[in-house]
Amino acid sequence: MRTLPSRLPLVQAPMVGSLSPLAIAVSEAGGLGSLACAALSPAQVREQIGAIRAQTSAPFNVNFFCHTRPAPDDEAQAKWQALLAPYYKEAGLDLSAARTGPGRAPFDEAMCGVIEETRPAVVSFHFGLPDETLLARVRHTGAMIVSSATTVEEARWLEERGVDAIIAQGVEAGGHRGMFLTKDIHAQPGLFALLPQIVDAVSLPVIAAGAIADGRGIAAAFALGASAVQIGTAYMLTPQAGRSGIHRAALRAARDDMTRLTNLYTGRPARGLMTRFMREQGPMNETAPAFPMATGAVDPLRAAFENEGNGDFSVLWSGEAAALAREEDAGALTRQLWEDALKCASSLPSSMASCV
Incomplete structure (x- = not known):
């Protein structure tokens, strides 16, 4: 069973608009920085990966969408x-x-070529997985393959297709729902209902995602069986996140x-x-x-x-926990989130702390 290659089990959620500076800061701090590639061209992805590697030798994640192009x-x-x-x-x-x-463009032949050339440590997908030929080529690079599930059925589907870890995305999460086997948003469970059910249903590491923005949320996710957590909105007010003044003001007032x-x-x-x-x-x-x-x-x-x-x-x-976002350096925030999580775990009764 593969585990995240980062020192800390914290994944910075890939977010369109947040480029190499955020991924660099998080990876340098020990987390797994991520680069959202769905709105980038292959040349831009190659350029951003180069920028990350020029500033850190730490592993990082690149993320792609896997939707089917609609007919005109x-x-x-x-x-x-x-x-x-x-x-x-x-x-x-x-x-x-x-x-x-x-x-937005789905993962295709050109993007797969960039992955084969640059060989990032982790490649993650949203809306399922690419076709088996492309997926096999990504797997051949040695990358850890991860994808999102919003239901137990989706998690089982991903496990059957050989992913290395599954992101359990609760309905609280900001940005696009990763749903791909259903269109019913009203049936989507919250993270703390979804997470333990996915953990019980699959034999893979499960990464918890959805309104986790501080040490309390991290500790709670681990208590429910998560092997790691993915955090997005908490990073939105960091200087490396690349958010507009309008977006930052809205987050402050959230x-x-x-x-x-x-x-x-x-x-x-x-x-x-x-x-x-x-x-x-x-x-x-x-x-x-x-x-x-x-x-x-x-x-x-x-x-x-x-x-x-x-x-x-x-x-x-934005996720539902926008009010917990902090205006500080992304690297410092990464380290503080993990320290706070450990403090929360240590303050639990011994019978509970052993679960974290």
């Missing part, structure tokens, strides 16, 4: 643009600025009841802080085109409003 649907795009037309008018934009192309699952920004359910767009048109809206085709038409609106300092259409991905 002119009718769906027309309905989507009609819904957005009043906002375009408000922003002073011509609707012709709306793009119809995808905003409360426990301010996130929703929405498909408005990409076409697939993802958790983020509430915006005007989400209040008026969703958060879930059947008009949104299939993932990731919603993105192209929303991006010009987001940019136009953000240029005026307005976050009405901003993508504010």
Whole structure:
């Protein structure tokens, strides 16, 4: 059974917009830094991996999406643009600025070539796994292969296909749901219900993900059988996270009841802080085109409003524990999270502490 190659069992969640500086800081501190690659070209992925390796010899993770490209649907795009037309008018934009192309690319031949060339220690996937031919090539590089599960059924599916570890993603987690065997977001369990059931169902290491943002959450996840934890939102206010001023301000003001699952920004359910767009048109809206085709038409609106300092259409991905995010160096935060987790474990009754 393979374990994480990092010194600490802490994985920094891969987050679009957070590039090499965050992965470097976390990896240097002993955690497993991650690079989100779904919004990058193969050349950019190669460049970012090079930047990480220039600053640290520690292992790191690269993450890819595994969705199926949807067929072109002119009718769906027309309905989507009609819904957005009043906002375009408000922003002073011509609707012709709306793009119809995808905003995220799935793992493919070109990306696999970059993995074979650069050989990162860990390669993780979201929305299942790539086809078996590509997966076999990744496995041949020696990389540890990890993917996300939002149900026990998905965890078993991943184990059957030979992954080395499974991320149990609770419904509290920020960003895109990793779901791939179901579309029913209402059936998604919270982490502390999901985690022990996945641990019982598979023989692989399980990484807990979903609103874990401090030592208490880390210790609790280990008590429920996790072998490691994945943390995203807690890093959002670090200087290395690359978040906009609008996003940072929203995170500072966040409360426990301010996130929703929405498909408005990409076409697939993802958790983020509430915006005007989400209040008026969703958060879930059947008009949104299939993932990731919603993105192209929303991006010009987001940019136009953000240029005026307005976050009405901003993508504010966040987990439910945003209020626990800390404004400190990502490396220092990584070390502090683990120290706090150990303190929490040591304060438990001996019969309980032995589980952590």
